[in-house]
Amino acid sequence: xxxxxxxxxxxxCNFQVIVQRPILTMTISHHAGTITIYYSDGVLQEATSPFGxxxxxxxxxxxxxTTSATGPHKFYRVRCP
Numbered sequence: 001x002x003x004x005x006x007x008x009x010x011x012x013c014n015f016q017v018i019v020q021r022p023i024l025t026m027t028i029s030h031h032a033g034t035i036t037i038y039y040s041d042g043v044l045q046e047a048t049s050p051f052g053x054x055x056x057x058x059x060x061x062x063x064x065x066t067t068s069a070t071g072p073h074k075f076y077r078v079r080c081p
Contacts, residue, residue: 042078
């Protein structure tokens with residue numbers, strides 16, 4: 001990286017940048033007609049088939065999302081933000 005000030009003075013330095021994917025976790029519990037999905041980070045998605053198409057669950061945000069256990073069955077996953 002090189003920085004230059006208004007007078008034309010420069011200075012250079014080098015550094016290493018390491019990019020790591022976040023570790024995503026998800027657990028599911030069932031209680032009294034509801035399902036609660038706990039997840040650490042990312043975007044919760046749902047689909048009616050394990051093969052998709054996947055859509056973001058509107059209004060869901062970590063650390064949990066609760067939905068009814070009745071009605072159409074859905075599959076859930078967490079994708080990187």
